[in-house]
Amino acid sequence: MAFPSIIQNLIAQLCKLPEIGPKAATRLVFYLINQPQKELDELSTIIKSLKNNICLCSQCFNLAEADNSFCSICQDKKRDKSIVCVVEDILDIIPMEKTKQYQGLYHVLGGLISPPDGIGPEQLKIKELIERIKLSASGEPRMNDTKEVILALNPTTEGDTTALYLERILKPLNIKITRLGRGLSAGADLEYADENTLTSALLGRK
Numbered sequence: 530m531a532f533p534s535i536i537q538n539l540i541a542q543l544c545k546l547p548e549i550g551p552k553a554a555t556r557l558v559f560y561l562i563n564q565p566q567k568e569l570d571e572l573s574t575i576i577k578s579l580k581n582n583i584c585l586c587s588q589c590f591n592l593a594e595a596d597n598s599f600c601s602i603c604q605d606k607k608r609d610k611s612i613v614c615v616v617e618d619i620l621d622i623i624p625m626e627k628t629k630q631y632q633g634l635y636h637v638l639g640g641l642i643s644p645p646d647g648i649g650p651e652q653l654k655i656k657e658l659i660e661r662i663k664l665s666a667s668g669e670p671r672m673n674d675t676k677e678v679i680l681a682l683n684p685t686t687e688g689d690t691t692a693l694y695l696e697r698i699l700k701p702l703n704i705k706i707t708r709l710g711r712g713l714s715a716g717a718d719l720e721y722a723d724e725n726t727l728t729s730a731l732l733g734r735k
């Protein structure tokens with residue numbers, strides 16, 4: 530290569546990032562070269578301390594500030610604590626929040642049931658979901674009192690399998706169970722759904 534080894538090394542590191550190919554990585558490196566040193570210092574400091582400054586919310590498993598046990602959504606007194614929206618991963622919270630229509634809480638499963646990949650219910654935060662609803666129904670002072678669970682899982686085979694499983698095990702808990710995603714096309718990814726589609730899927734849930 531025509532450039533110093535540090536440039537090659539940085540390109541190689543950036544290529545490991547999702548959706549970054551060699552061309553994009555090269556462009557990023559030359560963009561960084563043209564930035565003031567202060568900007569580069571700031572960027573590297575943030576990356577360095579990233580993992581030390583976050584933890585998982587002990588209620589919903591969204592990301593939280595490292596010194597808090599609850600995420601900003603669970604802590605928000607204005608949120609409707611009677612609705613819990615179940616999502617596959619943390620990134621699925623972003624499009625839901627973007628709709629500005631959803632005011633309830635979340636529960637991040639951390640994946641979907643997929644027997645070929647060896648992922649069963651016990652690998653996901655399903656036990657924690659049931660525990661959370663049971664405790665809120667028992668009359669003990671809790672952060673939430675769940676009346677409805679919205680299953681906002683991608684309309685894929687794994688999403689459907691997980692939704693059916695959850696419907697079955699949540700049924701005895703006597704809460705309303707609704708499903709989002711009917712309005713989403715089959716195989717669609719919640720993460721990339723546009724706000725209008727997601728809003729109508731949310732309002733038309735049943």
Ligand SMILES: [Zn+2]
Nearest residue numbers: 586589600603
């Ligand atoms: Zn939370």
